[in-house]
Amino acid sequence: MGTHVNDPSDADIELATKLLAAWDNGDGTSKSELERVHWGDGSSHGRRFDRFIRQNLGVPTTRRSRQTDRIADLEAQVRGLGSSPVGSEPPPWEVQLLHARDACLSGLSVWNDPSARFRTGTFSLLFVTAWNSLAISILQKNENEWRKIDQRGNPCLSSAGVEQSEDTMTLVGAAFAGSAHMGLRENIRVWVDLRNSVAHRHLPALDISVIPHAQAGLLNFENVVADEFGDEFGLAECLSVPLQLSGFRDPGVLRSAKKLQAGLPLDVQAILSRAEEATPELLADPTFSLRVAFIPTVPGSGRSPDAVAYFMKPGEVPDELVGVVERYVVLPKVGMSARPNLAASQVMAEVVRRTGFKFNSQHHIEAARRLNVRPAAGEDDRTIDLQHAEYITSFKRYLYSQAWIDLLVAKCSTPENFLEATGRDAVPVPEVDGGD
Numbered sequence: 001m002g003t004h005v006n007d008p009s010d011a012d013i014e015l016a017t018k019l020l021a022a023w024d025n026g027d028g029t030s031k032s033e034l035e036r037v038h039w040g041d042g043s044s045h046g047r048r049f050d051r052f053i054r055q056n057l058g059v060p061t062t063r064r065s066r067q068t069d070r071i072a073d074l075e076a077q078v079r080g081l082g083s084s085p086v087g088s089e090p091p092p093w094e095v096q097l098l099h100a101r102d103a104c105l106s107g108l109s110v111w112n113d114p115s116a117r118f119r120t121g122t123f124s125l126l127f128v129t130a131w132n133s134l135a136i137s138i139l140q141k142n143e144n145e146w147r148k149i150d151q152r153g154n155p156c157l158s159s160a161g162v163e164q165s166e167d168t169m170t171l172v173g174a175a176f177a178g179s180a181h182m183g184l185r186e187n188i189r190v191w192v193d194l195r196n197s198v199a200h201r202h203l204p205a206l207d208i209s210v211i212p213h214a215q216a217g218l219l220n221f222e223n224v225v226a227d228e229f230g231d232e233f234g235l236a237e238c239l240s241v242p243l244q245l246s247g248f249r250d251p252g253v254l255r256s257a258k259k260l261q262a263g264l265p266l267d268v269q270a271i272l273s274r275a276e277e278a279t280p281e282l283l284a285d286p287t288f289s290l291r292v293a294f295i296p297t298v299p300g301s302g303r304s305p306d307a308v309a310y311f312m313k314p315g316e317v318p319d320e321l322v323g324v325v326e327r328y329v330v331l332p333k334v335g336m337s338a339r340p341n342l343a344a345s346q347v348m349a350e351v352v353r354r355t356g357f358k359f360n361s362q363h364h365i366e367a368a369r370r371l372n373v374r375p376a377a378g379e380d381d382r383t384i385d386l387q388h389a390e391y392i393t394s395f396k397r398y399l400y401s402q403a404w405i406d407l408l409v410a411k412c413s414t415p416e417n418f419l420e421a422t423g424r425d426a427v428p429v430p431e432v433d434g435g436d
Helices: 010-023 031-039 047-057 066-080 092-111 119-141 168-175 179-198 211-229 251-262 266-276 319-326 344-355 361-370 402-412 415-422
Strands: 389-392 397-400
Touching: 010 031, 010 047, 031 047, 047 344, 092 119, 092 211, 119 168, 119 179, 119 211, 168 179, 179 211, 344 361, 344 397, 344 402, 361 402, 361 415, 402 415
Parallel strands: none
Antiparallel strands: 389 397
């Protein structure tokens, strides 16, 4: 996974600082040369250098023209529609990513189709295909092996001469290793097992039972795509909120559904029971199973609502609201505003752009502590000022608001205020031309 999921590590900050100093010392050292020295590959022609410095120090090292920005925006729109820009040859990982995206959207179209008669069966087939291709895409992008390899070290070929990939769970284990992705892996395992169980059977009683796993799996897919490849490849722009009938969760409907579920084949019941009897840690992990409640609210004026429904991602709901929601109390829609949703790297990049001063992770953390947005050094991480920042316990990182960016810009716009806010002297960002 990309390092931008969490705040930059000390090692990455140290390396980024070293690389920036080496490139910025005026002796003509190129970005490509630094990439070859430190990563053994200069084929990105400075783009990897630019991305690494921006993610870890929040310092832009390129200056794009207005035409370049317009071209990039247009290409992003094309990718958002599930295609590659005309005239470009997409790399293998992008071909796999678009295949994964198409499979997921096809599965969702069936899931949200009220006339679908084989909903869980079709969705599981397409959803597993989507994760299979997404895992291959990530492994290809990171230049890791995704193919089956024989004893002589050669890729295994099908009877048609096509390279064979590893099975889905092996690919997922390689692309999403580590304890942080346990819930994601186990969620996909449920869908693989369901695919194998329902491929040849019609089991409509499954549809309600697997909703928590479907919702968690979809959020996992979207988050991985956005983190690894960028928002332009996400699915959000293609989706709308499915409409529901008020009696969807009527007690009589639930009783009938439970009777139907009791008649499912024993092997399918075993899959569902295994998921329900998982460890408390796994059951509490929203990447494994996500039970959602739809709570309708009406604005005080009774008209002109600004949204049909308000959604928050798992881990972004404050503790004080969780307790209320768990008691199924309908909350009045009063003064609700956008929650902190910006990563530290986005904050730093914007402060650099608006102030013209270098502003890295160390500046950011110190300013947040001095302005009472993060706890003092040595104290446990927690949310202090929800208007400016929120600590997401499930991801162990802070998210920040636009109000926090505005406050930082106001506090850091002059050398004197910069020193007061960060404890360090302000250093202007050097002029760059974007070349090697």
